[in-house]
Amino acid sequence: MSAANKDVKVGLRGRLINLPVALYIASVVLVFLPSRMAERVTMSNPIAFIFVLTFTLVFFWIKLGKKGGTQQAKDIATVIFVFFLLWEAITTKLDWLPYIFVPAPENVFYSYIQLWDYMLSGLARSLYLLLTGFIASLVIGVSLGIAVGWLPRLRQAVFPIAKAISTVPAIVYGPYIVVIMPTFTAASILVIFFGTFWSTFMNMINRVGTIDARIINTAKVLNVNTRTMLFHIIMPYTLPRIINDMSVALSISMMTLTFAEMIGADRGIGYFVRRSLDYANYTQAFAGIFFIAVVITVLQVFITVLKKKLIKWDY
């Protein structure tokens, strides 16, 4: 448990009288003022948008109670509310931007109510591809990396090669993989796999090669065999950094997945965005993009929690 997570007392006044709350109220009031955009576009029920605003506020209040995060929570909430406020004002109230390209927030968030089942099944599909490719890449990259890193000659031979290959983004040869693989599912998983495999593999080789000699020598004088050395010494020793790299790898995987879904899928959240764009339905495209951002954020939070649970000893 880090000190930054302890609860602190924030009084009722402290919660109610601050900039984010004022901005929240302003946003809600603004939603109910007459809309100029409504003359040309059907406006959806603002309930979903109000819900998003309120959810942000509640989340801000929760964060406000955590030690060390108060100022940051205020600043983040301020930025988010200003963004929503400007979006609402510029589109529906002032009608400054071409309404076809910049949809109203009410309409964007209402899409979730209209399309939730469709989006959720797309999400399930995307997560299946993402997690299969990502986890396979992680497991194989880490174990091969440990094995190669442990043998100095192999390490010196393979490291520069892996490094060179890792600079080529998998999406460059992605279309080729789509052509040679029998199904699109298999192809996507493979592209996602290669999206992070080389860098995971390379980082792991490097890490095992530069591990603290005192730890290795201690293990050697305790007469460990190779298996124990790899799985009980090197593996836990490198675990904190494996998890650190996981968040970067996950973002890359997500990018690769979205790319794959935009070239040849018939389901999934990337496909949802592409199809919306194809039909010039920018309201739905916005909704899809927000949705992807939220999913990635949730996965990243999950990795952070995993790290806190697993690594209590990090230096």
Add this chain to the structure above:
Amino acid sequence: MGRIEIQDLSLVYRSGREKFLALDNINTKIDDGEFVCIVGSSGCGKSTLLGVLEGLLTPTGGRVLIDGKPIHGTGPERAVVFQQYTLFPWMSAIQNVVFGVKQVRRELSAKQLEEIGVEFLQKVGLKDFLHKRPGELSGGMQQRVAIARALAVNPQILLMDEPFGAIDAKTRLTLQEMLLNLWAEDAEKKTVVFVTHDIDEAILLSDKILFMEPKRISREIPVTMPRPRDRDSMYDDKEFRDLRNNLVILFYKDIKEQIGGEEVML
């Protein structure tokens, strides 16, 4: 059991094309159950010599015999305590101790292993800290755990490379005392090879001091003061003072040579 013979031992470090002779034809014997300290100025090859005994370094010439048999690599009859940061940070104190035992005694059950862990942590005065991770222990406590881990495998030979070198002066005295007691309480004493920079420490602990000059052992100095030795009365002992003076002079000469014959203050 635990007699060490070092015969014509030399070691060359190679890095790329460069070669560096770190040990040059060393010959010595260390008796079974003897407590030997190696002293000498920095860079003279103490850690290198110990590295060969540990089995981490392979000699380029000569050999090391233990009870008449040449060593190849590390072995369960030898245990090592290094200077610092050698506990596995992800394991608790008891897991660290047990880990060593598990490697050489696969037949033991989890319960037996735990008993050994508790026993040895108790010996070093840490029975209330069994489940603390190294990061939660002070430097002195970490060295206690390292000593417990080394002793728990019941080695015949204990190899220690400046084990108290990074410990504050006061804690150091307690740890020296503890080590001596642990060593003396065994019916069949372990052979100990202990590297140190501290002359007083060497005299207090050892039966024999091996004085190293660069690349070789230049002198073997027996320490015959009776045991148990008392630190306070030791300073009044004539033998102690003579020995200390001799060592200081040896050290001084060595240092003077290294900095080019200038006068230096000790």
